[in-house]
Amino acid sequence: MQDDRQPILSVRNLKTSFFTDEGIVRAVDGASFEVHLGQTLGIVGESGCGKSVTALSILGIVPRPGRIVEGEILLRREPENGQAQEIALTSLGDSSSEMRSIRGAEIALVFQEPMTSLSPVHTIGNQIIGAARLHRKLTKQEASELAVELLSLVGIPRAEGAIDAYPFQLSGGLRQRALIALALSCDPRLLIADEPTTALDVTTQAQILDLLRSLQEQNGMAIMLITHDMGVIAEMADQVVVMYLGRVVEEGPVDTVFGESKHPYTQSLLRSIPSIHSTPKVHLPTITGTIPHPYNRPAGCPFHPRCPDFIPGVCDHHEPELQSVGDEHLVSCFLYHPVPETSS
């Protein structure tokens, strides 16, 4: 039982920066969280908060000119000889064969754009078979049978025919299902879904979320769900990480984060969303200002210029650390912990 509480993936103080001609963009600036088997970790935040770069960092596929500058990503593998294996993904080269054997096999990715996340000139089957045979010793025949099986598993009607279809012949919802089938081809233990339903309609979104949930129930994999939609997070996640401008501002169990949110950003964000249950036509509490451009990130706490609880001299001078405020509930805000002695 003890082992069950061990996370399959631990991210510690991850920092990923992009070194562009215009300057350094600290896309992810110290993110720490854990993902457990059979659970869904939701990462939520608005544009530019670094949620997608976090996913790419875990897979070691951050595009140039970006790279991981600091931090640790630990993957716990299936116990072998009774001893769980821990691999530091950050110590592997991005294009090393170990890293490649983990990508797709242990950790799979479902990307946001179902339109363009599949090659337009290869059949669905071809792409799934290609991915499956990368990590599993399968004959073409076996791989093709597997592809049909996966396609019907994700709910694509007439899967035998669908493996010969090209992506443009499928609707957005079916394409997203095909993409999930591709991600499942090597039976990953962690599925990273980056905005998997953003481009879809509400009713199709409901179908896909339902599919992800039932898949998780069936094979017990861990899901890391990245989205900007608080509703999707509330619906799906067990644990939540809220990010703002590359930093984790709050994390904890979904009920705690939504019910007793502590960080002013999380609080304001939740209050500013109209809900079909809230009173109509009232003035929504808003967050003033706009998200700063990543090149001009404010000093100190990145949220301080928009923060209703801004403490002058503190929030604009010191970077808050992520610290516990309760059971598994972490917040990075000076309202809850003391200002560090040494000025940074």
Next chain:
Amino acid sequence: MLAYAARRLVLAIFTLWTVTVLSFIIIQLPPGDFVDAYMAQLSATQSNVSEQHFESLRRQYALDRPMYVQYLKWMSGVFSGDFGTSMMWRKSVLDVIGDRLAMTMVLSLGAIILTWAIALPIGIYSAVRQYSIGDYVFTFIGFIGLGVPSFLLALVLMYLGFTLFDSDIGGLFSPEYQLEPWSWGKVKDLLYHLPLPAIIIGLSGTAELIRVMRANLLDELRKPYVITARAAGMSERSLVLKYPVRVALNPFASTVGYLLPYILSGSVIVSVVLGLPTLGPLLLGSLVAQDMFLAGTIVMMLGALTVIGTFLSDLLLMWIDPRIRFEMVQ
């Protein structure tokens, strides 16, 4: 798919027709008619040609009838293999052209194949290694290729060949095969001589294609499906070759459409400089001598070659691009 092919075919036929009209206009452009020019030419050399002969010629080409009748007359001749008479050579145009048409095709095809063979790998390399030294070098060479007109390149290479190696790089055959009938030896000799003119003709096209391929591939490399494949654990090399290169090939294949007119244009002028036995020098000679049936026929043949080539490349594109095969063209 058939609808697409039919559409391209109709367009090709229509273009072909326009080519014949343009060629006919070129035949008609010089002042005076063919027989006037013929008379002038004959009287300069010999004087004892009867008036009846000219009259019958006039009737043969319907020169006394309206323009469209003349065109129809010429076209009906073309369909039965009679392209008219070359007055410079005093024999039928088809005889004058002989196997020069075939030579032109061989040379152009060679140029296209070389162009592709060079542009494709360099384009891929430049895109994958964007902003590397190699990319800069190839980009620079590409620009030179765009900047240097092919006939100047031919001249310069000829000069270098002459001064450095003391050899004449012109021609498609060694002197000993020049007048020989076709044999294996002659074919080998042709293959030996072919690459240099083909490269010269293809250079600017190659430069253009490198740019096209590089740009296409750079676009594709940014697409999410590349991330999907990368996240599936594919190695960078097989990933690039399997997906984005394959996708980028489609617009690349459709470049034949403009590459071919480009290459045939280049082949005409380079052939003149290098003295190759293709249609080029013949066209120039016939135009200078105002031998208009010959000139018009050559222009028409070159036009027809491009139209047919473009049509074939359209079919090729249709075959390789499933989006067209399944009629999903926007």
Next chain:
Amino acid sequence: MENDNVLLEVKGLRKYFPIRKGFLQRAVGQVRAVDGIDFHVYKGETFGIVGESGCGKTTAARCIVRALQPSAGEIHFRADGGEMTDVANLSRDELRPLRRHMQMIFQDPFSSLNPRMTLFDIIGEPLLVNGMADRQQRIERVEELLALVGLRPEFLQRFPHAFSGGQRQRIGIARALALNPSLIVADEPVSALDVSVQAQILNLLLELQERLGLTYLFVAHDLSVVKHICDRVAVMYVGRVVETAETQQLFESPKHPYTEALLSAVPQPDPTLRSQRIILEGEVADPANPPSGCYFHPRCRYAVDLCREKTPVLEEVAPGHAVSCHRALELDLAGTLDAPVPQTAHS
């Protein structure tokens, strides 16, 4: 609810796009983007049109402001409290004097502002082409408009690239307000914005409505936003209105199975409200090749034979509540209740 209060009345509006094919680009079929819709909008209210992508809501909105020429139907509009005029078939010149009374706010805050013009030129253009020739007068009016939408008047000489998405949307709103229109057609005005900025724009829209007595035709796919801002709503599915009612009524007791499913599919930002969702089977029908009878029947869990055979018409089932469903009266569908949302703690 007298007739005098109606600002806009749409009758039988249709917009078909031809599908062209072949060498001569002959029309071989039609996409029935908007396939005969009827509704009316009262003065001073916010009327929402909601539906999924491809349902024709944006096309309908663009037909109403005559950015698109409708294929058929009538659009009666009351300009300046006068008589109703059918704007559907007016020529460009006849339309011009009416234009100033109905303006549009666009979805994309980037493509809707000409990047080559300053704010003064963008917001001042409607003034200029509608006869305000004096530059000083225009400057004053533009400054006033900027202040109205919450932007600083000094921004007059800046170009759109200086602004974020939310600020650009404010500029678009200022442009739409320049001529004091009575009707604003807002086409997904907040869906391209970040969550934290959405609320700012929604507040602004509500505030402006109160101050200026505006009438909104609000097109959206986000039901929460529609619920928040609209007085009455029409739900569209494959080019047709399937249900229209007052917002509260529609959300509490929907009468069309599609509305029910749509409401149930919206994820709520509150984990305590996780519930069993109605998962619709299949995909939205293709408007170029719609199914027989009721367009929704292949996905409807209540469908009977009649639904496959006969096309239902929009009929009133309660005052102000019209539904296009054969079984509207027999079904008891679930809506959403206004459960008090536990307010997040704030220290």
Next chain:
Amino acid sequence: MAEEHNSSDSEERIFVAGQMQLMWWRFRKHRVAVVATFVVVAFYVVVLAADFLAYTDPNTTEAYRLLMPPQPIRFFDNGSFRPHVYAVSGKRDLRTFKRVYEADPNNKLTVRFFARGYKYKLFGFIRTDRHLIGVEGATAAESLFLLGTDEKGRDVWSRMMVATRTSLTIGLVAVVLSLVLGVLLGGISGFYGGAIDSIIQRLIEILRSIPTIPLWMGMAAAFPREWSVEQIYFAITIVIALRGWTGLAREVRGRFLSLREEDFVTAADLAGCSRKRIIFRHMIPSFQSHIIAAATLSIPAMILAETALSYLGLGLRPPAISWGVMLQQVQNVEAVALSPWLLVSAAPVIIVTLAFNFMGDGLRDAADPYGI
């Protein structure tokens, strides 16, 4: 409710920067393009002042000076700056029957600045006989031939200056003609759409699928022998432009089509703008920079077309002087081998083509300063 927006001065500068300003900032980053622009400008300076930069009448033939190699210029004489060349005497080699030339180090000809030479009109209206450099008061036997002479004994340098004027203006005139045709037909095609669009599109497709050089050759061969230099000049530009407009028309049409769908154009329509205002205030400013870039990129093709035609003897004919006409003298390998300096007029062709390409490339990149 008011948005707080504090910005630094440098940001403020960007916020109020117009299109031209942004394009210039972006163009400036493209170093090669900036250098190329200077090269192009330099070439057009030559166009304006061709006669001033020449020093010998480009049409003067000199029977005793056939195919003379370039005369190297020497800048110092006994340690002092005095540019000069050695006088050259030619005689016929009795074995090969070629003329050979010998420099005479004792007969130094001083090269002067602003020297007097043949009479011409500077910029077309200032009557003068001053030239940038020259050897004053020299006899026929004592002259300056910086780049040697051609087979009629004419000075290659002076001819090249005048040829530059011809070749570069042909490119410009042809591009202006193409631009007029292209914008007109492309605009009609994109704005009206429908059947007109289809017809123009098919026409363009057909024109583009025909090999240009044979077509040009065919048309050029029909110019009557008795036409004057000017008539041929304009006929050539028309022939070149007849094909050149197609690319520009496509560009214009494409821009029109995509702009028609832009929301800001719809917004202008809803604001009550007239069609004319929408086209001239919104659409044309949005694509004019792209069109300028495309036109710049098409100039080298036009210059090459003239050069190729003239080289083949079908374009400009003597006494007109262009790069192509000058290159006519190196039709075969013997000519190249014996007098390689005649190839020198290939250099400006290559340089100017490259410069236009780089400049056009930079312009194209800068043409849309608002993102992709």
